[in-house]
Amino acid sequence: MTKTTHDAPANPKVDPDDSSNRIKDPDEWTTGGEPMTGAQASYLKTLSEQAKEPKAFEPDLDKAEASKRIDALRKAAGTE
Numbered sequence: 001m002t003k004t005t006h007d008a009p010a011n012p013k014v015d016p017d018d019s020s021n022r023i024k025d026p027d028e029w030t031t032g033g034e035p036m037t038g039a040q041a042s043y044l045k046t047l048s049e050q051a052k053e054p055k056a057f058e059p060d061l062d063k064a065e066a067s068k069r070i071d072a073l074r075k076a077a078g079t080e
Contacts, residue, residue, distance in 0.1 A: 032064030040066040047073040 026032050036044070041059065044066055048056040051073050061069070 026064035026067040029064055032067075033062050036061050036063050036066035040070065044070050044073070047077070051077055 040063065041057075044061075045057045047070060048054050053073065056069050056073060
């Protein structure tokens, strides 16, 4: 008996060329306009203090803007 193979969809966990799991730009997040999470607020506050840029932290940022500021501060600090 011969087994036949069917074209099964690629498994994104083992397919290195799959782009479906790429990190989206914060501007494309469906929840990006929601208030930042507690974890984001805490991390952003810590980073802004370490970078001596306290104005980078604003308590009423949305998720997308908080993420962008975190990325910028991490890049500036060389921790990215």
